[in-house]
Amino acid sequence: MKIGYYPGCSLTGTAKEYDKSVRKTAEVLGIELIEIDDWNCCGATSAHITSHRLALSLSARNLLLASKQGLKEILAPCAACYSRLSLSAEELIKKPDAKKEIEELLGEEILEIPKIINLVQLYQRVGAEKMIEKKGTGNAKLKTACYYGCLLVRPSGLNSFDDSEEPQSMEKIVTICGAEPIDWNYKTECCGAAHSIARKDIVVDLSHKILTDAKTRKADIVITACPMCHTNLDMRQKDIKKKFDKHEKIPVLYLSEFVGLSMGLTKEELGIDLHFVPFESKTV
Amino acid sequence: MITEEIIRNTSQNPNICYQCGKCSAGCPIRNYMDDSPNKIIRYIQLGLYEKALNSDTIWLCAGCLTCSTRCPKEFDLAKFMDALREIALKEGIKVKEKNLLKFHKAFLNQIKKHGRAYELGLVREYKLATGDMMSDVDVAPAMFMKGKIGILPHNIKDRKGMKDIFEKTEVKIK
Structure with a gap:
């Protein structure tokens, strides 16, 4: 199986272990990832909150490049990129005038707008079930808090692959991997996202609430499919500890790292050694 | 209106x-x-x-x-x-949350220049704009050691095209 690949900026830097583990698990699952040639940043939060046309054009350029490469479907593992690219694709499809205007700006027509999928959808699609069974499990019985954050399941109309208030798709994958998903209240609560640098205080408070709920319900780990969430929940635990003395550290893994462990891949192969809060597998 | x-x-x-x-x-x-x-x-x-x-x-x-x-x-x-x-x-309204705006401006400037996010450039521009030199100095060395912040930017090939997009669509942040 071949699929287009949009890593996005985080996966080339702050979330390089996400890129590493996505590529590694895809390889094991027999999926060939074809990177969009010369892709650009989707504009993230900063573009859409300052100029709608800028945000739409930045995403549209990526859709144009993918279309020229003949890619009908694109995997965007970053939840924010997935959201920006999907919303832009939807707008270009629904508003022919907007599409025409953006095409004039880019100097080319987008012949076929590709479909954007996230990592959960990819694992569902390829029947990760069979592949994981074959390889055995590396993280059996871990109590796991599946954290969706905001942009994987919202808005509800767009991301119809799962429920926006009580999603269950990651829990299903976790169960297949032999671990035990916990029932908790903060799976779709915001971590503070792009406020991480300019309003760190907000991110520290919100991330603390999320991790505390996971801890209270006896989770061993939290898993996520968003680089922004990962940075806030993993790297910011030092700041959380400074403000909230009682905070107990909890490892945060990317979904791909978690799935990779179940396939028998090592922590180093998946980049788990790059996290701030160390993870010790129970079953090694 | x-x-x-x-x-x-x-x-x-x-x-x-x-x-x-x-x-x-x-x-x-x-x-x-x-x-x-x-x-x-x-x-x-x-x-x-x-x-x-x-x-x-x-x-x-x-x-x-x-x-x-x-x-x-x-x-x-x-x-x-x-x-x-x-x-x-x-409308040129004075924004109370100045640092948030400075962050977004610094972020977009990297995209305009390089086509992709450039963490070191972003941090440098943000810190110079806000004068906030001390925040996160404790995590910066670890980020470098882990290779999560690169020294050099990730430049795309079509940087002219990127500049064009910004010139035609950007809303200037004062």
């Missing part, structure tokens, strides 16, 4: 809101805001544009889309906030 601009830019009418307050009840950032999110819609309904545009609420909104997902009238409040921020910038 502003209401018309919002309707045009977001394809939705703020007057459909009946002020149930569900958006504010679920907003994760509400405690940090001057005005609750539903109050911002109310200001616009009443034509109190300056109040809405001067509120720090529109800048503190993190775009998490909880409000947009839960609204019983299916009013996309997150999109409405985007439109208000864009108008506030065009």
Whole structure:
């Protein structure tokens, strides 16, 4: 199986272990990832909150490049990129005038707008079930808090692959991997996202609430499919500890790292050694 | 006039809101805001544009889309906030949350120059703009050691095309 690949900026830097583990698990699952040639940043939060046309054009350029490469479907593992690219694709499809205007700006027509999928959808699609069974499990019985954050399941109309208030798709994958998903209240609560640098205080408070709920319900780990969430929940635990003395550290893994462990891949192969809060597998 | 601009830019009418307050009840950032999110819609309904545009609420909104997902009238409040921020910038309104704006400006400047995010350039520009030299100095060395912040930018090939897009669509942040 071949699929287009949009890593996005985080996966080339702050979330390089996400890129590493996505590529590694895809390889094991027999999926060939074809990177969009010369892709650009989707504009993230900063573009859409300052100029709608800028945000739409930045995403549209990526859709144009993918279309020229003949890619009908694109995997965007970053939840924010997935959201920006999907919303832009939807707008270009629904508003022919907007599409025409953006095409004039880019100097080319987008012949076929590709479909954007996230990592959960990819694992569902390829029947990760069979592949994981074959390889055995590396993280059996871990109590796991599946954290969706905001942009994987919202808005509800767009991301119809799962429920926006009580999603269950990651829990299903976790169960297949032999671990035990916990029932908790903060799976779709915001971590503070792009406020991480300019309003760190907000991110520290919100991330603390999320991790505390996971801890209270006896989770061993939290898993996520968003680089922004990962940075806030993993790297910011030092700041959380400074403000909230009682905070107990909890490892945060990317979904791909978690799935990779179940396939028998090592922590180093998946980049788990790059996290701030160390993870010790129970079953090694 | 502003209401018309919002309707045009977001394809939705703020007057459909009946002020149930569900958006504010679920907003994760509400405690940090001057005005609750539903109050911002109310200001616009009443034509109190300056109040809405001067509120720090529109800048503190993190775009998490909880409000947009839960609204019983299916009013996309997150999109409405985007439109208000864009108008506030065009009107040259003084933003209370200065550092947030400086962050977004520094972030977009990297994209304009390189086509992709460049963490070191972003941090440098943000710190120079805010004078906030000390925050996160404790995590920076670890980020370098782990290879999570590169020394050099990731330049795309078509940087001229990128500059073109910005010149035609960017809303200048003062």
